Amino acid sequence: MTSFDAIVIGAGHNGLAAATRLAKGGRRVLVLEAASEPGGAARGREFAPGFRSAGLAHLVNRLDAEVARDIGLDLKGEEKLLPTTVLDGSGKAITLHGAYGESIDGVSADEAVAFAAMRKKLIFQAGILKRFLRRPPPQIGAISLGDISTLATAGLSLIRRGRSESRDFLRMLLMNVADVTDEYLTDDRLKGLLAFDATLGIHLGPRSPTSLLGLYYRLTGDVAGRTGGQFIPSGGMASVAPAFVRAAEKAGVTIRCATPVGRILADRGRTSGVVLGDGTEILAPIVVSAVHPQTTFLHLVDPAESGTGFVRSVKNVRSYGNVAKLDLALERVPDFTGLPVEARNGRIVLVRSKEQVETAFNPAKYGEFSTDPVMEITLPSLADPSLAAAGGCTLSALVQFAPYRLKAGWEQGKPAFLKIVLDVLERHAPGIGKSILAANLMTPVDIEAEYNLPGGHWHHGELQADQLLVNRPTGAASGYTTPIEGLYLASAGAHPGGGISGLPGWNAARHILSGATA
Amino acid sequence: MNAMTKSAADLRRAARDHIRLPRLETPFHDRLMAISEVNDWYNWAGYKAPHSLTDGELEYFAIRSTAALFDISPMVKYHIAGPDAERYLNRLTLRDVRKLGLNRVHYTAWCDDHGHVLDDGTLFRLGEQEFRLCCQERHLPWLVDSAFGFTVDIREETEEIAGLALQGPTSYAVLRDAGFVGAEKLKPFDIATFPHEGGEVTISRTGFTGDLGYELFVPRAKALSLWDRLWAAGETHAIRAIGYGALNQTRIEAGFIVANADFMTAEAALRADRVRMPDEIGLEWLVDPDKPNFNGRRAILDARRNQTLKHILVGLEIEGNISAEHAIVYHRQKHEAGLVTAAIWSPTAKRNIAIASLERPYGSKFTGNLWVEIYALRELKYQKMMKRAKIVPRPFVKLARRTATPPGLK
Numbered sequence: 011m012t013s014f015d016a017i018v019i020g021a022g023h024n025g026l027a028a029a030t031r032l033a034k035g036g037r038r039v040l041v042l043e044a045a046s047e048p049g050g051a052a053r054g055r056e057f058a059p060g061f062r063s064a065g066l067a068h069l070v071n072r073l074d075a076e077v078a079r080d081i082g083l084d085l086k087g088e089e090k091l092l093p094t095t096v097l098d099g100s101g102k103a104i105t106l107h108g109a110y111g112e113s114i115d116g117v118s119a120d121e122a123v124a125f126a127a128m129r130k131k132l133i134f135q136a137g138i139l140k141r142f143l144r145r146p147p148p149q150i151g152a153i154s155l156g157d158i159s160t161l162a163t164a165g166l167s168l169i170r171r172g173r174s175e176s177r178d179f180l181r182m183l184l185m186n187v188a189d190v191t192d193e194y195l196t197d198d199r200l201k202g203l204l205a206f207d208a209t210l211g212i213h214l215g216p217r218s219p220t221s222l223l224g225l226y227y228r229l230t231g232d233v234a235g236r237t238g239g240q241f242i243p244s245g246g247m248a249s250v251a252p253a254f255v256r257a258a259e260k261a262g263v264t265i266r267c268a269t270p271v272g273r274i275l276a277d278r279g280r281t282s283g284v285v286l287g288d289g290t291e292i293l294a295p296i297v298v299s300a301v302h303p304q305t306t307f308l309h310l311v312d313p314a315e316s317g318t319g320f321v322r323s324v325k326n327v328r329s330y331g332n333v334a335k336l337d338l339a340l341e342r343v344p345d346f347t348g349l350p351v352e353a354r355n356g357r358i359v360l361v362r363s364k365e366q367v368e369t370a371f372n373p374a375k376y377g378e379f380s381t382d383p384v385m386e387i388t389l390p391s392l393a394d395p396s397l398a399a400a401g402g403c404t405l406s407a408l409v410q411f412a413p414y415r416l417k418a419g420w421e422q423g424k425p426a427f428l429k430i431v432l433d434v435l436e437r438h439a440p441g442i443g444k445s446i447l448a449a450n451l452m453t454p455v456d457i458e459a460e461y462n463l464p465g466g467h468w469h470h471g472e473l474q475a476d477q478l479l480v481n482r483p484t485g486a487a488s489g490y491t492t493p494i495e496g497l498y499l500a501s502a503g504a505h506p507g508g509g510i511s512g513l514p515g516w517n518a519a520r521h522i523l524s525g526a527t528a
Numbered sequence: 529m530n531a532m533t534k535s536a537a538d539l540r541r542a543a544r545d546h547i548r549l550p551r552l553e554t555p556f557h558d559r560l561m562a563i564s565e566v567n568d569w570y571n572w573a574g575y576k577a578p579h580s581l582t583d584g585e586l587e588y589f590a591i592r593s594t595a596a597l598f599d600i601s602p603m604v605k606y607h608i609a610g611p612d613a614e615r616y617l618n619r620l621t622l623r624d625v626r627k628l629g630l631n632r633v634h635y636t637a638w639c640d641d642h643g644h645v646l647d648d649g650t651l652f653r654l655g656e657q658e659f660r661l662c663c664q665e666r667h668l669p670w671l672v673d674s675a676f677g678f679t680v681d682i683r684e685e686t687e688e689i690a691g692l693a694l695q696g697p698t699s700y701a702v703l704r705d706a707g708f709v710g711a712e713k714l715k716p717f718d719i720a721t722f723p724h725e726g727g728e729v730t731i732s733r734t735g736f737t738g739d740l741g742y743e744l745f746v747p748r749a750k751a752l753s754l755w756d757r758l759w760a761a762g763e764t765h766a767i768r769a770i771g772y773g774a775l776n777q778t779r780i781e782a783g784f785i786v787a788n789a790d791f792m793t794a795e796a797a798l799r800a801d802r803v804r805m806p807d808e809i810g811l812e813w814l815v816d817p818d819k820p821n822f823n824g825r826r827a828i829l830d831a832r833r834n835q836t837l838k839h840i841l842v843g844l845e846i847e848g849n850i851s852a853e854h855a856i857v858y859h860r861q862k863h864e865a866g867l868v869t870a871a872i873w874s875p876t877a878k879r880n881i882a883i884a885s886l887e888r889p890y891g892s893k894f895t896g897n898l899w900v901e902i903y904a905l906r907e908l909k910y911q912k913m914m915k916r917a918k919i920v921p922r923p924f925v926k927l928a929r930r931t932a933t934p935p936g937l938k
Contacts, residue, residue, distance in 0.1 A: 276821075277820070277821070278820065308676070308677070313677030313678070314616075314619040314820065317640070318620075318674040318823050319640055319642075320641055321677075493641075
């Protein structure tokens, strides 16, 4: 039997990025995937006869260029950034072109100037945080030279801009997004978009303290060097997972699907491999867990091998999703009122104002879904016609807020929520209801079941101030290393977080190859 | 007077009766109260417990010369049972629980993830899957959180189970005359059960005095009858009820440490430098690196390997006869080296003894030329004394009768 230097658990894009980097670093790597196909949350599935969904993600907006280059990802289409259109039901659209609205249509000239100023400010500030993305977070008590240099350059870049920039950064860092938009903007729709983008996938409303961090996180991402850009690769989102698989295989990684891991072997603080669901032992000195940290430490590693305090902190990681994913099979391309034809292939956000986002969040605090939800939409079959049956179209929407822990239970709640969502769509695209051939709504509970994602949370844990950097997923496992020697974390639950960036996996692999033990 | 006619102030007063009488009474309280001549009580884990009942010196000599009866009911007790109980406790505590035989007791300690000691205590194996953990502080949240992933039931039974320590050279004779047939077979750290009043009493050959002695546990309802049974049998063996003052002297002679007296427990310590690893309080011998993983393992072994242990616990013999309690320890009379946590003039060893916590390298590398500065308050004036101290092994008092089996009768 072939022996391996490292086993990667989970063939999501982070697992594959980690595996590829390790293989390129000369390690023999085996990736074990529970599902019958690789790709993780980017794994496509047929949701109605002849209609396919490309997976949970329907856009790429933070794929790290260095990761893509390093692992040899052959995705194309980056040069064509997609617009974002805000529709509030009035028939008058706002469209952001280029990278997060380098130019903007549908607002007054004054508002466009104000937006440009705000965009510049936020991108500058996000740029400071960005310095921390490509390396493990500093380890408190063992700050390295590299950490000091990152901190110093971050500080210097602030100081270079003068005292008032530094002060403004510290002032805004933990603000809520609603107040920030009020400082700059007057157009409710634009404020609504920023409120939506800041809170998508996070259990915060725009008025919740620190909600601006969600927007910063988005703006730490770039596409082809353009901050805040978004694209769909040529061939559509369904080509993302295969590209990661190709890169891994080219680097010599072995991928075994339909091979769930039952246990991570650990004895007295050291791992030695895994035991598969069928009882087969596979030994390796390095195990990289690219699945949710709670799955890793509460289910795969015997809790006896972790400390009580550590298990406590892992259990306390907040990871309850708030976003539902809707896939529609349509007879034809829907016609959204006011949507410019050339923006159809981009992102469509249905939001009226930041107040709407806040009001939509309120019930989520008490275990209820929004009765007036906000959502972002793409039409995936425009980029990849193979997703739809001939002549048809698919629609993908991320809808919030749909809390994982619904008081009434999702069995009862789902039909009611689906009706609400379809009603919203009907208002914005009259006639869409009649053209629906099939509708597939995945609540966070369904997402959890389909993708083995605890809480149905695509970030593998809330992306909030207390669960970032040195606390992601929790202090003692925040630098990809864990209390168990040889066991590393490489999923979205690790620094920096979720989204198709490849960074958690790639960073983890680089950390392993650097030979650092902490 | 009914509730309607009571004034609001009366009702308020009645509702806060627990403030007027804040101390719980142990199951033996009626007997202790009847014996107490000096009314000298202190607070032991929320219970009213005697510091002394009649005369501290006589109580001390009851432990060392005849038989002493000490109420240990306030000791915190947990009942831990289930298919994973052994594995659970092995992860929780420092020693290898797999090596703890049925009906045996061992002394152990447990740590947090950072290897800092949360408490020490005794673990009783009452069955293949049934244990009792006795300790100084309360730990239910920690114990329950530690149970994640284990099939184990954890209950606090401090209130339900009454405990008595019967200690001293005639303690076995008391048991024999009280009719506990077979108690002579108990070796140190053995447990056995005996019939009592239609129920059972669990007797272990354990104690905190370094003497021949036993600890007895019964359900609360049988407490007084057990006391009376021992008291009647003990009369001819000069049995005497004692308070903590006397017990504390003997435990110092035996070299035992007390949580939050000789070291701060990790959950009680407010200051970051007050927590202690097992190796810093003389408990390194409990740590078993070969057994399966346990809380604090990695931190303790890292500290050993990296030589980052900061403190050490030592026994001291100090010249003179003035107790050095809480005195500062110096190296070459100049450099502060640590603190005496417990000290007495030992009537049995006839030596001035102390337990001290020193800051390494004092006590580890520099073991000579140690001094303690004793401040003795004499008629409103401190007499300052710089006394020579010598590190000596613990226990300070070692008694052959503690381990002799069958036990002696006097």
